[in-house]
Amino acid sequence: MEHKILFFDTETTGNEEKDRLIQVAYKIGEKTGNELFKPEIPISFESMAVHHITTKMVADKPEFKYSKMFDELHKMAHDPNIIFVAHNAPFDLAMFKKEGLIPEKYICTLKVSRFLDTEEKISSYRLQYLRYFLGIEIEAVAHDALGDVLVLEKLFERLFSKIQKEENLSWNETIEKMIEITEKPLLMKRINFGKHKGKTVEEIAKIDSGYLKWLLDEKLKAPTGEEDWIYTLEYYLKK
Numbered sequence: 001m002e003h004k005i006l007f008f009d010t011e012t013t014g015n016e017e018k019d020r021l022i023q024v025a026y027k028i029g030e031k032t033g034n035e036l037f038k039p040e041i042p043i044s045f046e047s048m049a050v051h052h053i054t055t056k057m058v059a060d061k062p063e064f065k066y067s068k069m070f071d072e073l074h075k076m077a078h079d080p081n082i083i084f085v086a087h088n089a090p091f092d093l094a095m096f097k098k099e100g101l102i103p104e105k106y107i108c109t110l111k112v113s114r115f116l117d118t119e120e121k122i123s124s125y126r127l128q129y130l131r132y133f134l135g136i137e138i139e140a141v142a143h144d145a146l147g148d149v150l151v152l153e154k155l156f157e158r159l160f161s162k163i164q165k166e167e168n169l170s171w172n173e174t175i176e177k178m179i180e181i182t183e184k185p186l187l188m189k190r191i192n193f194g195k196h197k198g199k200t201v202e203e204i205a206k207i208d209s210g211y212l213k214w215l216l217d218e219k220l221k222a223p224t225g226e227e228d229w230i231y232t233l234e235y236y237l238k239k
Contacts, residue, residue, distance in 0.1 A: 005085055006076060007156065014046065022036060033069055037058060037061050038058045043058075051144065077103040084103040087109045087127040090108065107175075109159060113159060127148060138154055186228040195211070213237060
């Protein structure tokens with residue numbers, strides 16, 4: 001039996017531990033869901049400037065954990081045949097976890113994109129950057145949960161096809177490979193920010209290990225979504 005793929009995305013009050021989701025969109029087969037929810041805390045103005053969802057827009061909405069969508073997703077999250085797919089999945093899954101929703105299996109397309117870019121041709125792995133870098137032509141509003149889901153689906157198809165062709169795998173085998181890539185820590189190669197922008201992590205470890213120690217401390221302050229960087233920095237600092 002082939003796995004079923006559920007593409008999903010969230011919009012939130014912000015990016016910190018205290019923040020909560022305010023929009024969830026998903027697509028499984030031809031079925032889509034897209035709703036706003038009232039959060040437990042205020043929406044930050046920084047977040048409003050990105051997704052344009054205001055406090056007034058969610059004032060009369062239900063809380064996610066009491067919604068019909070929650071019940072639908074909770075049921076699918078415990079179906080071993082349904083694979084949840086998101087871009088930078090640890091962030092969205094952390095938001096789900098705060099609501100008591102924990103999918104059993106998932107794929108992170110950001111992680112898979114980075115894994116497949118062995119020649120480091122891509123300077124950013126943000127969803128919208130990959131959309132244009134890969135020439136994905138689709139009508140979808142950026143930073144809207146459903147718009148991002150539609151782009152995500154097309155990106156997933158590109159990644160899936162590349163892995164399946166290169167390794168000559170069946171449909172299910174390709175899915176399992178993508179799950180394996182998602183679950184394993186990935187050793188980052190190069191830093192594309194800060195004073196050492198463009199240098200390899202290995203090179204920086206030899207000339208400025210103090211910078212890597214500082215960077216590790218910064219990543220540990222908000223570790224969600226930074227697992228690969230934390231793994232990489234700890235790896236090179238112990239060498």
